[in-house]
Amino acid sequence: xxxxxxxxxxxxxxxxxxxxxxxxxxxxxxxxxxxxxxxxxxxxxxxxxxxxxxxxxxxxxxxxxxxxxxxxxxxxxxxxxxxxxxxxxxxxxxxxxxxxxxxxxxxxxxxxxxxxxxxxxxxxxxxxxxxxxxxxxxxxxxxxxxxxxxxxxxxxxxxxxxxxxxxxxxxxxxxxxxxxxxxxxxxxxxxxxxxxxxxxxxxxxxxxxxxxxxxxxxxxxxxxxxxxxxxxxxxxxxxxxxxxxxxxxxxxxxxxxxxxxxxxxxxxxxxxxxxxxxxxxx
Numbered sequence: 001x002x003x004x005x006x007x008x009x010x011x012x013x014x015x016x017x018x019x020x021x022x023x024x025x026x027x028x029x030x031x032x033x034x035x036x037x038x039x040x041x042x043x044x045x046x047x048x049x050x051x052x053x054x055x056x057x058x059x060x061x062x063x064x065x066x067x068x069x070x071x072x073x074x075x076x077x078x079x080x081x082x083x084x085x086x087x088x089x090x091x092x093x094x095x096x097x098x099x100x101x102x103x104x105x106x107x108x109x110x111x112x113x114x115x116x117x118x119x120x121x122x123x124x125x126x127x128x129x130x131x132x133x134x135x136x137x138x139x140x141x142x143x144x145x146x147x148x149x150x151x152x153x154x155x156x157x158x159x160x161x162x163x164x165x166x167x168x169x170x171x172x173x174x175x176x177x178x179x180x181x182x183x184x185x186x187x188x189x190x191x192x193x194x195x196x197x198x199x200x201x202x203x204x205x206x207x208x209x210x211x212x213x214x215x216x217x218x219x220x221x222x223x224x225x226x227x228x229x230x231x232x233x234x235x236x237x238x239x240x241x242x243x244x245x246x247x248x249x250x251x252x253x254x255x256x257x258x259x260x261x262x263x264x265x266x267x268x269x270x271x272x273x274x275x276x277x278x279x280x281x282x
Contacts, residue, residue: 194241
C-alpha cells in the first residue's frame with residue numbers, strides 16, 4: 001500500500017508531462033501548487049547562494065541541510081514506529097499462530113481486538129507508515145529546482161555555478177553527447193550517489209542493537225516481503241544512480257542527503273537504544 005501510494009503521489013505531483021523539467025523555473029507546465037513550491041525553493045536557493053558569497057554549491061548544500069533538518073521530526077517519528085513494530089513482532093507472530101486455524105468471524109474479530117491492544121502497548125499507529133509521504137512533495141519540488149534553476153544561469157551572472165571540475169549549468173549528457181573526458185565527473189558523482197545509498201540501505205536494514213536477540217519464526221509471507229523489499233531497495237539504488245548521472249546538481253543533492261540520512265539513522269538508533277535501556281531499568 002505504501003509503495004502504491006508513493007507512486008501515485010509521484011505521478012500526481014510531477015504530472016504526466018515532464019517537459020517543463022527542461023525549462024527555467026516559471027515556465028512550462030506542472031501542477032500549480034507544486035510549481036509554487038518550486039518557485040519558493042528556487043528563490044531560497046538563490047538567496048542562500050548569495051549569502052554564501054555567490055557560490056551555488058554552498059547554497060545548495062545549505063538548502064539540502066535545511067530541508068533535511070525540517071523533515072527530521074517526521075523521520076524520527078517513522079523510525080520510532082518502525083522500531084516499536086520490530087519490538088512487537090514476536091507478540092504479533094504469537095497472536096497469528098494462536099488464531100491461524102480459527103477463521104470464523106468471532107475469532108477473527110477477537111484477534112483484531114488483541115492486535116489493537118498490542119499496538120496500543122507499543123504505541124504503534126498503523127497509519128504511521130504513510131508519514132514519509134508528507135516529505136514527498138518537497139523532495140519532488142527540490143528535484144525540479146536543482147534541474148531547472150541553472151537553466152536560467154545567464155540571468156544570475158553574480159552566482160558562481162562552477163566548483164572545481166563541476167559545472168552545474170552544463171548540459172545533461174546523453175547517448176549522443178556523452179564524452180568520457182568531459183563527463184567523467186558525472187560518472188564519479190553518480191557512483192558516489194550509488195555507494196552512499198547502498199551502504200546506507202545496508203546499515204538501515206541491519207537489525208539495531210536494541211532488538212538483537214529478539215528472534216521469532218517468520219512466516220512465508222514475511223520472508224517473501226523481505227525479499228521484495230530488498231529487491232526494491234537495490235532497484236532504487238540503480239535507478240537513482242542512473243538519474244544522478246544526468247545532472248551534477250541532483251547528484252550533489254543526493255550525496256549530501258544520503259550522508260545526512262545516515263547520520264539521522266545513527267542518532268535515532270542511539271536515542272532509541274537509550275530509551276529502551278532506561279525503560280528496562282525502571
